[in-house]
Amino acid sequence: MTQAGPSSSRPWLDLYAAGVPHELEQEHVTMLDLVDATVAATPDAPAIRYFDGTLSFGELDARAGALASALVEDGFAPGDRLALYLQNNPAFLIGLLAAWKAGGSAVAINPMNKQRELTYLLSDSGAGVLLCLDELYEDVAREVVAGAGEVVVRSVITCSALDEQTRDDARVLTAPRRPAPEGAVDLARLLEDHAGRTAEAPRPDAGDVAVLTYTSGTTGVPKGAMNTHANLAFNAQTYRDWMGLGADDAVLGVAPLFHITGLVAHVALTLLTGAPLVLAHRFEPGVVLDAVREHRPRFTIGSITVFIALSQHPDATREDWASFRCLYSGGAPIAPAVTDQLEERTGLYVHNIYGLTETSSPSHAVPLGVRAPVDPDSGALSVGVPVPSTVVRILGEDGEELPPGEVGEIATSGPQVVPGYWNKPEATAESLPGGELRTGDVGFMDERGWFYIVDRKKDMINAAGYKVWPREVEDVLYGHPAVREAAVVGVPDAYRGESVKAFVSLKPGVEVTAEEVVAFCKERMAAYKYPRTVELVAELPKTTTGKILRRELRDREG
Known part of the structure; x- marks a missing residue:
């Protein structure tokens, strides 16, 4: 309860x-148990709709089984990690299920990450295999994998954003239409070569790590949260x-x-x-x-x-x-x-x-x-x-x-x-x-x-001894009819220690001055809370998930 x-x-x-x-709390099921039940009940039902392409649960399961077979054949062992460096593509689900079927876990990586960030995540997780978009391999991952250091990736599998977009492009039984980048193998080729096969690997337990999902790092070095199957x-x-x-x-x-x-x-x-x-x-x-x-x-x-x-x-x-x-x-x-x-x-x-x-x-x-x-x-x-x-x-x-x-x-x-x-x-x-x-x-x-x-806790502003929470000021700012997005940070102030500054983006076709925004807040908040300065910007910095990065704005102010 x-x-x-x-x-x-x-x-x-x-x-x-x-x-x-x-009931899942009591039964201690794994994600593979859920997959098996759904595939058995509705194998022909659509699992993924991707542009004009549709992948059924049976097809998704078969592709994952084929990739799992290829992984095990390549030396992927129970407990190993498969890194997923992808956008919202069917390959993400195929790779995720394949990692589990091969007895291991997945490492979810933000496709916006660059070489420094990718190097850290691959090194920290110890991922042995990387599944990534071909464009990300060419632009970022190739140098990371080829470089020295603690990166232990031994195999790279690439795929295209075009994969599975149409039924004609669901290429498990047809030859890939593109060569894999140098140093990588193409996902479509692997699925073709291992079609109808699956991995001989121990199934994970409910307490085993299903995915390493890294914290955003907005307050420090990203940490790999061990999200279990349970x-x-x-x-x-x-x-x-x-x-x-x-x-x-x-x-x-x-x-x-x-x-x-x-x-x-x-x-x-x-x-x-x-x-x-x-x-x-x-x-x-x-x-x-x-x-x-x-x-x-x-x-x-x-x-x-x-x-x-x-x-x-x-x-x-x-x-x-x-x-x-x-x-x-x-x-x-x-x-x-x-x-x-x-x-x-x-x-x-x-x-x-x-x-x-x-x-x-x-x-x-x-x-x-x-x-x-x-x-x-x-x-x-x-x-x-x-x-x-x-x-x-x-x-x-x-x-x-x-x-x-x-x-x-x-x-x-x-x-x-x-x-x-x-x-x-x-x-x-x-x-x-x-x-x-x-x-x-x-x-x-x-x-x-x-x-x-x-x-x-770390975003609290101390203005002349008064606590100011940015969230409260932002809520007031969003009440202004011209404000599209807002972020509030503390900036150095010789007199107060810190003062409140707001960064504001405006709705399309609307005009307002920074002074008018300050006056709007001043009418609605205690004197120590309202922003002393407002900076109008075209866009606010955000994470891929849409979370506004106050830290980046704060760092910009010194």
Whole structure:
């Protein structure tokens, strides 16, 4: 049963229908168990819709089996890692399943990473095989693999963004139409040569690492979170049950598959439910809208910047959103004004959701059909209530549990929390004492059991001794009719120590001065909180998942 620690007495149980058994927690199944069940039940049902191409669950399973056979033949052993350096392509799912079928795990790598970052991730994970897009191999990976150092990759498999885009291009039984880059082997060739075969390898256990998903590194060196099969299977069911999803609810894959949200809310959810996953290579609003019109998905989850970009696209209409049954957003804070604007444009209420890489996606969510409350004091929109079997506490500076209304660090434990970081026992002990994740996020729980995120601990601004949380200032900024996106940081100030600065991008076709934005905030906030300076910019720096990088803005200010 859902819990929030002894101080809460589980007050939110009236907010959603309790009683749905979370059987995956008890059965300790692996992701391969889910795949096998879905393939056996609906082998001919579409698993992936990729532009004009469709891949059934049976075909996906066969391709993964063929690649797993090739991996084992090449020396891939139980416990080995296969690195996936890809966009949102069918090859990601093929490689992921193949790694498991070969007795190993996958390493999910951001395709925006360059040589320095790729070198670190391959070295840290010890991945022996790299599956990547041919363009990424030519532009980035070739030099990394060929270079000296701790990179231990012995084999490189390349694929094309064109693979699986049409039925004619599903080239398992036909010869590849391109040569592999020098130093690599082509995925299509491997699938052809090993068609009909599968690996002879031990199956993974529920506690084995399924994927190493690296933290974004916004507060330090990226760490490999060890997301186990049990972690992923549990939260796949969380999505299925919380949103009431089934095989007919096509999933729009707008979150990057290398990210924990895409990995669980897109890939794992599809493998569990048998619903098709709609992919479009990378996020381009116009291309994604075309996919929505063609495939009529019913569910998606993405960062709020994704929904802003889609809804504000010049070709977007309200009808484009008509197929969706529900939308969820996580990964970045949402201002209440933004949810109102999106509902006006789309006709849909965007439900909040909250989780981290270390919680294998959700630990909190707004129940389907329920509007999240807004805290009257801070103006923050609630991130929801804990999902089933999840214990959440608010901790003070001394580690003591705080009562409702008190602000402290959010600490989470449950079946979705990872056992630790790859080869980093000290970081594991610091962030996961006793298996409870110290998230680094500051927030509170109200008397009804709703949780609110105030901000990251390291983002707090100290202005003349007063604490200013950037999130609160940003929420006020989003209330201005001209503001599209906003980020607030502390900058050096000889008098105050730090002062508040805002970076703002404007909606298309709207004009406003920085002074007008400052005046807007000054009317609505205490004197120590409102931004003393506002810089208007065309775009704010973001991660691939749409999270605004305050650190980059702060570093820019010195």
